[in-house]
Each structure stands twice: as structure tokens, then as C-alpha cells.
Amino acid sequence: MEFHISLAGKGDLSARIYQQLLDAIVDGRLRNAERLPATRELAQRLQVARNTVSAAYDRLKAEGFLVSKAGSGTFVRAEAIARAKPRTAPAGDVKPRAFWASMPTPLPKDPVVPYHFGTGIGQTSLFPLHTWRRLVNRELREATVQLANFGEAAGHPGLRTAISRYFGVARSVRSSAADILVTQGAQQALDLIGRVLIDPGSTVAVEDPGYPPARQLFMSLGARVVGVPVDADGLQVAALPDDARLVYVTPSHQFPIGTTMSLRRRTQLLDWARCRDAIIVEDDYDSEFRYADRPLEPMQSLDRDGRVIYVGTFSKTLLPMLRIGFMVAPASLRPALLAARQLSDHYGVYSDQAALARFIDEGLLAAQVRKSTKVYAERYRIITAAVQRELSPWLDLMPAIAGLHVCALRRADCRLDIDEVARRAGAAGVLVRPVSFYASTATVRQGLVLGYGLIPAERIDRGIQRIAGSFRQQEASQDNRARRTGIRTATAFESR
């Protein structure tokens, strides 16, 4: 790479060249054994005398930062690199909008543990890497690369056709290729929807508990986000704020409780949206993996008034790393959504979109979903049995027929602090999140959310037993505490 040297400013030219090379070596921009341009070449480029450059090089050589090798040139010395300090941007004191102070950066990463019941992730080793590489390679030919210069904001046309067909058959989504907007994952779909529909201060309703990245995103766009309670039938429509402009829901597999929104509730929500002139965002993030009878069709297929935006993703069926999702929006919103996409990042990664189109067209997505469903169905069977067997003194398993996680809520007769149980399980090598992790208010019923996308089938029983152990420890510590306070009360009573 050609190293940039600026001669702007005043003073000795040679000293300025020296200083810039030295800075670059010390902060690691010039790496060990990197070859510097010949003095004649650099002098020509900078339009200075060759001696000016030679003097700077000689000084750096004398100080041990450069070394000359006869016949091959001048190089950065390895020992100099040991002293390298990373170069950082200035600290500055400009502050972002107040919202950003509430967001942790970087977002905390899951620890590596033997028993990982985290949510949101599937088994990456199920991904057909070789096939994918072959398909992407095919797209990285000159003709295709040239085509990508003129990408459409709605996404690769072949992929839109494939998505429309696949989800029309597999999920009864009502769409034509022209209705599909390919996005960088579900998250970008939510971002574009938010930009197009949310005025600063307008009300957005989300499920409580619900999917934190959706809630946080809408807040970051200036919405007043209101958490609405969820029961066995799904979001409680009667509890929606009257002025909600947008309602974000996960009807197929409520995140994180796991239940399916009943048909009655769906109809009620659609009626509500029609009367209030609101939009429903239906996030159908993981219902491709199904373990029981046919699920209800998406709300989008019940919608006759253009009130529902359907959001899908390939993060679960394939890989989150691909960052490919899509949405189907009513025609009235499409021009604004397309414009927002264009302003955001134009159209995403065309080669991957084209590869995915072929992947779907060749029937490989359907095969992949079948293969993964077999793996996850076994885990689902083991985990639901283990939760009922080991955790029933404290928790009730919520019904779930799809996806990659289940949820178990605290029984009415259990008084244990479930957050504390999850912390104890963490100390025993188990990652499991309490429901409160996903809640926006403290009134949400306590419980545990158990993801099985990552944990191998043979580890599930042991992991759940460890969680049961954490419940017992927590019980014992509460009993001790109760006994201690009991003794203290008794002592205080006796001494009176």
C-alpha cells in the first residue's frame, strides 16, 4: 500500500518525513518487515530532493526503527514493532443523543459455557457451508459483479421471486415478487419500518416481555415505546395504548414466552388496528421449525386492509451472519420503504442474495429446514420432558410448538427469585436467561427462557438438572434466611 506522507505545514521537510514514518511505525500502521519505498521513488512522489528523504531514513535507521538490506531495500525492524502503541482517534467531548447513554457498548457477549440455553442462535454447524461457497463463487463472476452496480433497493429480483414463492407455499404469506423487500436481516426491516412510520414522540406498542432489539430500535428512533402484557393467547389487545401507531408482535411463536397468538386475538388485533389507523409488524422469526400440527397462518394472510407488515429472516434457517431477511408491506408503504432502503445502504450484498435465490430455487432451503427441524425436534422433545420432570416443583412449561426456545413460568405457589436462580446456574456453567431479561416492566411474571438452538441433545438433561440444583440451592438459602430472621425475631421477642 502506498504510504501517505503530508508535507503540509512549516519547518524542516526531512524532519516531517521522519516524524510521520516514526508515528506510523510506533502506532502499528507500518508493520514488521514492511518494505519502504526506495528513497528515489519517495522523493519523486513527494517532489523533494532525494537527500531530504535519505536523511529521514538514516535517522530512523540510527534509532533502530528501519534496517537496510543490501540489494532488496529498506524495511521496518521487528524490534521496533515491540514498542508499537495502537493509534487511537481523539477522545473528544461531543455527546450523542441522550438515548444512547442507555445502550451498553459493545453489547455484552454470551460467555462460553458447557450448558448454553441462550436464545436467538441456531446450530451454525448445520449450515451447508460447501454448497453455499459454491453458490456464492458462481455469483462472483464478472457479468454478475457488473450487474450488482445497478442493484435494486428492493433486492435481487431472483431472490424476491424465490422468497415470494417459498413463503407463499411454506407459510401462506400473500405476496408477489414485487411486494418483497429484501433486507439485511429482520433488524434492518424493523429499522426501515420505524423510519417510515415513527414521528418523534409517537407511540409504538411492543410485547412485554418481548424482543429487546426491537424495543430498543424503536426507542432509538424517538418513539414512546409502551410494553403491553402477553397472556396465553398472545398480546392483550385490550391493554394497547389508544394512540399506538405501530404494534410489534411475534404471533407464531411469542418471543420469549413461546405461545402462539390465538385466532381470536389475531382478529381482535386486526380490528383494533383498522379502527385506530395503526400498523401491525408481524415478526415471524423462527416458525419454520415446527414440532406439532400445522400452525396458524400468519396474520398477514388474514389481513384484508393492508394493516400488516410481515417480516421474515434467514438468520435461523441459515445463518445470522448472512444478514438476509425480508418484509412484505402493504403497497401504500412500499415507495417510502424503498426510498428509506436506498438512503440506508442502497441494496445489500447482491452476490449473497443471488446465491440465496439459487439455494431456494434448487430446493436446498426446504431440505435444510427439514434437516434442521429433525435436529431441533429431538432437542425440543428432550428439553420439554426434562423441564417437566426436573423443574415442575417451581415452574410451569408454556406450550410452544415451534422455534428454538421454550419458556417456563414461575408457579403461583413458588416464591423463589428466578433471577437469582439464573445467576446461580451461571456459576454452575449454565447460561439461562430469566424472563425479566426480556421484560420492559417489573410486573411481568417471572420464569426462565430456555433456548436449544446451540446446546447438543446429549447435554440438555444434565444442564436442566444443574438448573434444578440451582433451584434447590436457592430454596435452601431462602429457608436459612427465613430461619435466621425467625431466630432473630424470637430473640428480640424473648429479650423484651
Ligand SMILES: Cc1ncc(COP(=O)(O)O)c(C=O)c1O
Ligand atoms: C424475535 C426475533 N426477531 C428477529 C430475529 C432475527 O433477527 P435478524 O434477522 O436481524 O438476525 C431474532 C433473532 O434472534 C428474534 O429473536
